[in-house]
Amino acid sequence: MKQEDLSSLESVRFRYRAIRHPRMKLILKVQDQILTSLREFLRNEGFTEILAPIIGPATDPGIRGAKQVSIQYYDAPFKIMSSMILYKQMIISSVEKIFALSPNIRLEPPESTKTARHLAEFRQIDLEMIYASYDDAMNTAEELLISVVRDVRGNCSEELKGLGRELNELRGPFKRLTHKEAVELLRSKGYTMSYVEEIPWDAEVALSTWHETPFFVYDYPLTSRGFYDREDPNRPGILRDFDMLYPEGFGEAISGGEREHTYEGVLKRMKLTGVDPDEYSWYLQMLKEGVPHSVGFGIGVERLTRWICGLKTIWEAVPFPKVPGIASP
Ligand code: AMP
Numbered sequence: 560m561k562q563e564d565l566s567s568l569e570s571v572r573f574r575y576r577a578i579r580h581p582r583m584k585l586i587l588k589v590q591d592q593i594l595t596s597l598r599e600f601l602r603n604e605g606f607t608e609i610l611a612p613i614i615g616p617a618t619d620p621g622i623r624g625a626k627q628v629s630i631q632y633y634d635a636p637f638k639i640m641s642s643m644i645l646y647k648q649m650i651i652s653s654v655e656k657i658f659a660l661s662p663n664i665r666l667e668p669p670e671s672t673k674t675a676r677h678l679a680e681f682r683q684i685d686l687e688m689i690y691a692s693y694d695d696a697m698n699t700a701e702e703l704l705i706s707v708v709r710d711v712r713g714n715c716s717e718e719l720k721g722l723g724r725e726l727n728e729l730r731g732p733f734k735r736l737t738h739k740e741a742v743e744l745l746r747s748k749g750y751t752m753s754y755v756e757e758i759p760w761d762a763e764v765a766l767s768t769w770h771e772t773p774f775f776v777y778d779y780p781l782t783s784r785g786f787y788d789r790e791d792p793n794r795p796g797i798l799r800d801f802d803m804l805y806p807e808g809f810g811e812a813i814s815g816g817e818r819e820h821t822y823e824g825v826l827k828r829m830k831l832t833g834v835d836p837d838e839y840s841w842y843l844q845m846l847k848e849g850v851p852h853s854v855g856f857g858i859g860v861e862r863l864t865r866w867i868c869g870l871k872t873i874w875e876a877v878p879f880p881k882v883p884g885i886a887s888p
């Protein structure tokens with residue numbers, strides 16, 4: 560199998576052939592360093608690693624048109640985690656700063672294959688902390704990425720050379736654009752998008768292409784995100800949340816934010832986003848009994864690997880890729 564074929568869908572269907580390509584080994588070595596660095600950084604920052612859930616009565620509904628997967632768990636319908644967000648809000652009552660390597664399943668629409676950055680099975684390093692704001696979370700995200708890049712440059716220079724990737728050292732602070740500023744910029748360049756929606760996939764790539772270093776977009780509009788992102792009490796309609804985007808056209812890296820953690824607040828938001836509260840009974844009961852205010856984010860491991868290694872597609876950044884619409888090992 561030739562190098563260019565690793566970004567083909569054939570390489571996904573016949574993974575047992577593609578996996579033998581020398582390039583695959585370089586990528587997996589870098590990925591090992593990325594995972595080590597992420598964990599080292601977070602432990603040094605006082606985070607405790609916990610085990611992520613894989614199934615449960617409910618999961619994250621805010622997954623932009625992807626489908627959740629249901630399974631029969633004895634007599635109860637269960638979901639496979641699309642993200643562990645609801646559980647992060649549970650565990651911070653025990654440990655104040657946590658992270659987990661969380662496997663997620665989202666049946667993204669088959670056409671998302673064209674973005675080269677969507678998988679149906681992926682992993683996040685998902686973290687959460689109490690007594691902190693979304694500014695703190697953005698600072699943590701920034702330092703985390705700087706630290707991973709430093710380690711990879713230091714310990715994997717041969718692998719990066721083999722992959723033909725020039726990875727520059729990062730320096731903070733990263734640029735921070737409000738969602739409104741990002742939309743204004745996009746509109747000024749001819750993208751027709753509104754101020755109250757998520758940034759569409761093609762616009763996300765464009766924004767990312769116009770940047771040479773990672774950057775943040777923050778303060779998303781209320782209607783663009785799930786019920787758990789906290790609305791700013793002093794600025795109705797604006798969420799205290801953020802994304803980090805990679806440069807060079809690689810697109811979204813991280814989503815995060817402060818949590819709406821009051822029972823009444825979440826119920827109101829569920830109504831607004833058309834989510835059935837009955838499906839979230841344990842979660843709502845937990846909120847009624849009280850959880851601390853918290854903030855967190857998730858960074859996709861395959862997307863991080865793709866950007867660090869400079870790969871054409873996300874399915875080169877995972878040993879056993881599940882690409883939307885494609886049945887493969
Ligand atoms: P989200 O909660 O949807 O913002 O997801 C959190 C992070 O997980 C994103 O910022 C991405 O890095 C990653 N991610 C989300 N969906 C996918 C997907 N379908 N394939 C790969 N990575 C994903």
Ligand code: MG
Nearest residue numbers: 802811813814
């Ligand atoms: Mg996101």
